[in-house]
Amino acid sequence: MSDIVVKTEDVVKEYRMGSNVLRALDGINIEIQRGEYISLMGPSGSGKSTLFNMIGALDRPTEGQVYIDGQNMSNLSQRQIAAFRCHRVGYIFQSYNLLNVRTAHGNVTLPMIFAGIPDKQRNEKAEKLLDMVGLGDRMYHLPDELSGGQRQRVAIARALANDPSIVLADEPTANLDTITGREIIDLIKKLNTQQGVTVISATHDLKMLDVSDRIVDIRDGLVERIRNREEIEIQVGEVGGHE
Amino acid sequence: MNQRAPIEEQIDLPFVESLRISFQSLKIRFGRSIITTAGITLGIAFLVSVWTNNEIELALQESGRSSEITGLDEAAEQGISTKDIWLIIMSLIVCVVGIANSMLMAVTERFREIGTMKCLGALDGFVVRLFLLESGFQGFAGALIGALIGLLGAVVLGLKNYGFDLFFYFPLLPAQPENGPFQLGVLLLILLGCILGMILAIIGSSFPAWRAAKLPPAEAMRTEV
Ligand SMILES: Nc1ncnc2c1ncn2[C@@H]1O[C@H](COP(=O)(O)OP(=O)(O)OP(=O)(O)O)[C@@H](O)[C@H]1O
Ligand SMILES: [Mg+2]
Numbered sequence: 085m086s087d088i089v090v091k092t093e094d095v096v097k098e099y100r101m102g103s104n105v106l107r108a109l110d111g112i113n114i115e116i117q118r119g120e121y122i123s124l125m126g127p128s129g130s131g132k133s134t135l136f137n138m139i140g141a142l143d144r145p146t147e148g149q150v151y152i153d154g155q156n157m158s159n160l161s162q163r164q165i166a167a168f169r170c171h172r173v174g175y176i177f178q179s180y181n182l183l184n185v186r187t188a189h190g191n192v193t194l195p196m197i198f199a200g201i202p203d204k205q206r207n208e209k210a211e212k213l214l215d216m217v218g219l220g221d222r223m224y225h226l227p228d229e230l231s232g233g234q235r236q237r238v239a240i241a242r243a244l245a246n247d248p249s250i251v252l253a254d255e256p257t258a259n260l261d262t263i264t265g266r267e268i269i270d271l272i273k274k275l276n277t278q279q280g281v282t283v284i285s286a287t288h289d290l291k292m293l294d295v296s297d298r299i300v301d302i303r304d305g306l307v308e309r310i311r312n313r314e315e316i317e318i319q320v321g322e323v324g325g326h327e
Numbered sequence: 328m329n330q331r332a333p334i335e336e337q338i339d340l341p342f343v344e345s346l347r348i349s350f351q352s353l354k355i356r357f358g359r360s361i362i363t364t365a366g367i368t369l370g371i372a373f374l375v376s377v378w379t380n381n382e383i384e385l386a387l388q389e390s391g392r393s394s395e396i397t398g399l400d401e402a403a404e405q406g407i408s409t410k411d412i413w414l415i416i417m418s419l420i421v422c423v424v425g426i427a428n429s430m431l432m433a434v435t436e437r438f439r440e441i442g443t444m445k446c447l448g449a450l451d452g453f454v455v456r457l458f459l460l461e462s463g464f465q466g467f468a469g470a471l472i473g474a475l476i477g478l479l480g481a482v483v484l485g486l487k488n489y490g491f492d493l494f495f496y497f498p499l500l501p502a503q504p505e506n507g508p509f510q511l512g513v514l515l516l517i518l519l520g521c522i523l524g525m526i527l528a529i530i531g532s533s534f535p536a537w538r539a540a541k542l543p544p545a546e547a548m549r550t551e552v
Contacts, residue, residue, distance in 0.1 A: 143544075155334055166448050181443045183440055185351065195448055199338075199448065
């Protein structure tokens with residue numbers, strides 16, 4: 085039996101604006117294996133973030149089903165959805181989405197507070213995670229006092245706070261320069277290989293190509309094609325010279 | 328952790344934890360908190376000064392001294408004048424609108440924060456409770472300061488109009504004169520002002536916070552202010 089962690093079934097998402105209906109997702113069917121590193125690629129407006137939101141239970145599909153760990157997400161109660169977001173998924177966003185009122189450390193402890201983990205334990209874990217992402221000396225700084233790359237590292241540490249099985253990243257490198265972006269990608273890849281975390285990342289960033297196991301190309305709310313490792317390697321060879 | 332286990336139910340946060348988070352938030356956003364609180368202070372200060380002023384006038388009328396001092400005509404001595412009623416209603420409206428507006432702004436600029444907290448596992452109820460605590464505290468502190476400022480304003484005005492006679496007839500406690508309207512007294516007014524400020528702040532903040540908490544996180548996080 086294959087170990088499918090995410091499965092979408094004819095997922096449709098429509099946005100209603102007055103009398104206009106915009107079909108951002110037009111029937112998406114994908115299956116993602118546990119431990120995979122998947123990149124969702126596609127032009128701006130193709131529906132990557134919308135799909136990201138559906139998989140992460142940040143929004144509800146208009147039609148269709150999303151299954152995570154075999155559970156139909158539309159059957160979950162409010163409390164189950166909150167617990168799902170808290171325990172099963174770690175989110176990383178383009179604009180970091182740190183809470184500005186909390187320090188780096190405070191941001192990392194927050195999901196553990198929601199999970200009911202005792203004081204001492206969660207403080208130690210936050211320190212360990214911030215050390216791991218290379219921010220051991222910046223733990224008690226507010227997000228405003230950190231660079232973009234450092235903020236994204238905090239976000240990664242926070243995403244890992246409750247040992248999620250899935251890390252969802254929406255253009256995690258889009259606001260960063262090439263070198264910092266590379267470091268962030270390497271860090272996410274490390275989680276993927278060393279801890280077996282499933283990574284699903286929406287991206288424009290070609291640097292993501294050579295760490296991905298598969299690439300899902302999205303266009304106009306549809307899966308255009310799915311490329312796997314071998315096909316990617318050839319293409320990386322082609323674009324490699326330009327990077 | 329067994330990843331295949333059915334998805335559990337999210338737990339409620341202990342009250343102390345919510346209290347801690349709300350105070351941290353107030354402390355770090357101190358500058359912004361002060362501005363929001365100032366909105367409440369202003370509304371209550373206006374309200375309390377108008378009311379107190381009115382009470383003082385009534386008390387002095389009752390004592391029969393106001394006409395000697397200010398030469399008010401007979402009609403005005405019959406109790407609260409239309410003008411006073413208008414002022415009181417106006418001050419109440421200014422107070423309600425002012426506080427509701429300042430709380431609404433404070434919550435709207437935090438939609439993203441609300442969405443983010445939900446991504447991390449916050450229940451809707453927690454979000455509402457957080458805003459309830461923050462605004463309750465701001466409301467009480469702001470209203471108390473506002474009431475004291477309003478009182479001071481009314482006393483200064485009273486001194487100017489009536490001189491030190493004011494203190495002989497100062498309407499501190501509730502009173503029911505024989506032929507006049509019931510007087511609340513200034514102490515009760517201040518208390519009422521504080522309660523009103525707090526309730527308005529809590530409603531003005533919890534209602535938009537509740538609406539934001541019910542949004543899917545993706546939508547709450549999209550809001551740019
Ligand atoms: N909340 C919304 N209301 C209305 N339309 C929306 C909303 N969110 C997304 N859309 C529309 O849905 C389509 C897909 O948007 P989406 O954000 O998923 O694109 P994307 O692939 O992530 O693009 P980008 O690479 O620029 O981030 C776009 O046409 C967008 O305008
Ligand atoms: Mg996007």
